[in-house]
Amino acid sequence: MLSKEEFINNAKIGKILARKCTKCGHPHLVTTYFCQNCGNKGFENIVIDGEGTVATYTIITVPPEGFEKAVPYAWVVMNVNNFELRISGFMANIKSPADLPLSTKVKITGYDEHGMIIEKQ
Amino acid sequence: MEKVCVIGAGSTKYGKLQDSITDIALQASVEAIESAGIGPKQIQAGYISNVFGIADKQVHLGPVIMSNLGIPEVPSLSIESACGSGSVSFREAYANVAAGFYDVVLATGIEKVTHTGTEWTTTYFSYCSDFFYEGGDGASFPGLFASMARAYLAEFKATEEDLAMVAVKNHDNGLLNPKAHLRKKITIDDVLKSAVVASPLKLYDCCPFSDGASAVILCSEKFAKTHSKNYIEVIGSGRGGSPAALQGREHITTIPSTKIAAQAAYKMAGITPKDVDFAEVHDCFTIAELVDIEDLGFFEKGQAAQAVREGRTKLNADISINPSGGLKSKGHPIGATGIGQVAEVFDQLTGKAGERTVKDAKIGLTHNFGATGASCAVHIFKSV
Numbered sequence: 001m002l003s004k005e006e007f008i009n010n011a012k013i014g015k016i017l018a019r020k021c022t023k024c025g026h027p028h029l030v031t032t033y034f035c036q037n038c039g040n041k042g043f044e045n046i047v048i049d050g051e052g053t054v055a056t057y058t059i060i061t062v063p064p065e066g067f068e069k070a071v072p073y074a075w076v077v078m079n080v081n082n083f084e085l086r087i088s089g090f091m092a093n094i095k096s097p098a099d100l101p102l103s104t105k106v107k108i109t110g111y112d113e114h115g116m117i118i119e120k121q
Numbered sequence: 122m123e124k125v126c127v128i129g130a131g132s133t134k135y136g137k138l139q140d141s142i143t144d145i146a147l148q149a150s151v152e153a154i155e156s157a158g159i160g161p162k163q164i165q166a167g168y169i170s171n172v173f174g175i176a177d178k179q180v181h182l183g184p185v186i187m188s189n190l191g192i193p194e195v196p197s198l199s200i201e202s203a204c205g206s207g208s209v210s211f212r213e214a215y216a217n218v219a220a221g222f223y224d225v226v227l228a229t230g231i232e233k234v235t236h237t238g239t240e241w242t243t244t245y246f247s248y249c250s251d252f253f254y255e256g257g258d259g260a261s262f263p264g265l266f267a268s269m270a271r272a273y274l275a276e277f278k279a280t281e282e283d284l285a286m287v288a289v290k291n292h293d294n295g296l297l298n299p300k301a302h303l304r305k306k307i308t309i310d311d312v313l314k315s316a317v318v319a320s321p322l323k324l325y326d327c328c329p330f331s332d333g334a335s336a337v338i339l340c341s342e343k344f345a346k347t348h349s350k351n352y353i354e355v356i357g358s359g360r361g362g363s364p365a366a367l368q369g370r371e372h373i374t375t376i377p378s379t380k381i382a383a384q385a386a387y388k389m390a391g392i393t394p395k396d397v398d399f400a401e402v403h404d405c406f407t408i409a410e411l412v413d414i415e416d417l418g419f420f421e422k423g424q425a426a427q428a429v430r431e432g433r434t435k436l437n438a439d440i441s442i443n444p445s446g447g448l449k450s451k452g453h454p455i456g457a458t459g460i461g462q463v464a465e466v467f468d469q470l471t472g473k474a475g476e477r478t479v480k481d482a483k484i485g486l487t488h489n490f491g492a493t494g495a496s497c498a499v500h501i502f503k504s505v
Contacts, residue, residue, distance in 0.1 A: 004253065029369075031253065036364075056275075056373055058267035059320040060259060065244040067259040075260040077268055077368050086368040090258045097320060102275055115258030 003030045011111040014050045016080065016087060019043035027085050048085070050108025051121065052078040054101075055086055059094055066113065074099075076118050078106050089116030122219040124342035127502070128352040129157025130464035135333035135452030136302040142177040142233035145334040146186050149457075150229045153336035153464075154190075158349060161190045164338075165223040167197035170210035170230040171456035173245060177233040186229060203249035204405060205491030206230065207335070207459020208498035214339050215358050215500070224344045229336040230461065232454035242330045246455075249492045251366035263327055263406065265367060265493050267319035270408035272373040274321065279411070279426035281321055285312035286429045287407040288325050288449055294436055295446025297477035302331045302452025312407075326407040331452030335461035345505075353470045356484075357392070357501030359385030365495045376494030379416035383488070386499040387418070394418035397501070398482035399441035399469065401462035403490050404448050413488055414442060417499070441479045444469065459489035459498065470504040 003017075007030045010017040019028045021035040022042035034041055057076040060067070067073065067090075074094035077086055089108065094100050105121040131152025133145045140148070146169070154161055167183050174180040183197025202209040207230035214228040234242050247256035250265060260268075273279060289309055295301035312325040345352045361381025364370050370377065387393060394417060402417065404410035411425040419440055420428045428434060434442040445451045445465040448458060466485035468474045479485075483504050490497040 029254070036369075056268045056272035058260075058264040058271065058322075059317075060261055060264050061316075061320075062239065062243060062261060062263065062318050063259060064247040064256060064261050065240065070259065073259060075255075075258060075264050075268065077373065088254055088258060088260070088366070088368045097271075102271070116254075 006030065008111045010047060011050065011108055011116055014108050016048040016050050016108065018046050018048055018085060020046050027083050029087065048080060048083060052080040052106060054104045054106055055079045056102065057100060059097070070114060076106065078118060087116065089118040090114040091118045123221055125215050125218045125339055125355045126342055126345035126352045127337050127355065127463060127467050128340055128345050128349040129153045129338040130336070130467040131156055132300055132335040132461055132464050133333050134300045135331045135454055137235045138233065138332040142174060142179050142231055143182070143185055143189070145233065145332065146182060146229050146231040147189050149334035149336040150186060150190060150227060153227065153338050157338040159225065159338065161192050163225050164192060164195055164227050166217065166226045167195060168200060168210045168214040168226060168228040169197055170200045170206035170460065171232060172201050172203060172206055173232065173234050176237050182231065202496050203491030204453065204455040205459060205489050205496050205498060206456045207461065208487060208489035208500065209459065209496065211459055211463055211500065212358055212360055212498045215355055218339050218341055225338065225340040227336060227338055228460055229334065230457035230459060231334040232456040233332045234330055235332050254366045254368060261319060263319035263322050266406040266408055267322040268367060269373055269412065269493070270321050273408055273411065276374055277423040277426065281313060282309055283426035283429060284326055284407040285309040287404065287410045288312050290429065290435055291404060291443050291447040291449040294444050294477055295450025297475070298446045298451055301446045301450050302329050303450045322406055322408070328405050328448040328453040331454040333452060333454035333457050333461070335457045335464045337460055337463050337467065351471045352505055353467055353502045354505055355500060356503050357386035357390030359383060359389065359499045361385070361497050363494050365492070367493055374412060375422070376412055376416050376490065376497070378490060378494050378497035379413060379488065382497045382499040383417050386501050390501045392484065392501065396484055397440060397486045398484050399444055399479040400486040400488060401443055401445060401465050402447070402488040404443060405453060407449070410442065410447070417486070417488055436477060437480055444474070444477050444479050459487070462487035462489055463500065466502045470502060
């Protein structure tokens with residue numbers, strides 16, 4: 001199975017499939033082939049709970065194709081709990097910055113035609 | 122390595138243009154050739170930067186341009202590096218002259234997209250992101266920079282008014298540039314009241330989608346000395362990369378590729394940021410200019426908003442940032458922008474910049490990146 005498919009299947013159950021370098025322990029998202037820290041090719045797959053906090057985000061009002069009906073929505077970058085890892089995704093029904101202060105607790109809840117789905121906890 | 126000079130430059134007006142992508146590329150190229158005082162037969166290679174030729178039914182632009190310049194036998198290279206295509210192409214042209222492969226080359230950048238409309242451009246530009254992680258989750262380009270902006274405003278206690286001041290300053294400069302796309306004086310209030318595109322960025326925080334072409338002629342110093350009295354020297358050239366997706370970066374409020382490229386360029390030139398008289402920087406969105414002028418070393422991290430507030434980046438203040446009007450006002454035909462920046466430096470350092478001249482300028486810098494700075498090139502030039 002392609003790593004992207006495994007990644008998506010994990011996202012559908014609220015998990016993040018990641019890779020930990022067997023040499024230096026640096027965590028990566030699953031599409032990486034060599035460790036960005038030490039250049040090592042060996043990784044062990046790890047499955048992480050898709051929970052964290054909002055690092056930053058935007059509220060999109062002029063969307064790309066496929067997102068017209070979702071406007072306004074947020075595109076969120078999330079700090080993953082307990083790992084030096086961030087992941088970004090789509091969050092529905094965010095109309096103003098008051099709806100989503102930075103550091104709000106969020107979680108991955110699925111993967112669909114809008115990509116990675118993130119919701120408030 | 123051979124010393125490399127720029128001996129000619131040309132640009133179409135940037136904006137909504139009627140002529141085809143090939144026509145505007147040729148208009149800029151011919152202007153550059155005539156500005157250099159050479160003939161087309163002296164050109165030994167072409168470097169052609171473009172991203173969305175497909176939108177105007179012409180890719181593989183190099184041979185078409187060369188053929189119409191009357192030099193179909195001359196080799197060309199087509200280069201795509203998103204919004205940084207022009208500077209990356211310039212770098213390849215520079216490296217080949219420096220290495221001694223060629224004495225004289227043409228670098229032309231072109232983009233023609235405004236006829237496609239906002240939905241097409243918003244969608245296709247999102248393909249320049251790390252699409253699996255960003256565009257595919259609904260991130261537009263304004264959205265990616267808006268995410269940087271939200272993080273920056275929170276981390277450094279800057280405000281949306283500070284962002285607006287960047288737009289106001291660049292529009293003031295663009296008013297003095299006859300080839301600029303948006304020649305219109307604006308106020309902070311205009312920016313703050315413009316429609317939200319991707320919160321916290323509003324329409325006037327964003328550069329326009331532009332059509333346009335720019336071209337320059339590069340040559341060896343030996344050729345410049347014997348064929349031209351009006352040229353500038355390339356004294357620094359640096360390139361760098363960043364994690365393609367914002368999520369992969371240690372800090373969201375800095376662009377690693379800018380720092381890497383700038384350090385390499387300063388080292389080659391043997392100068393520090395304090396020696397730079399003016400810079401054309403990649404202000405695709407107002408937030409980008411704040412991040413750029415910190416990453417380029419002109420201001421400490423977190424101090425850019427204060428510097429803009431104090432007017433230190435205005436034309437002929439401490440350091441003139443984007444005297445051309447920048448991407449924000451001059452416009453952003455993405456394949457042409459990096460070459461257009463070099464054309465501006467050429468005009469500035471050879472006394473052709475008219476009302477927007479940076480007084481007594483000796484050293485100019487260009488900074489141009491692709492996507493959210495995943496790729497970047499910085500070049501430094503001095504008057505001769």
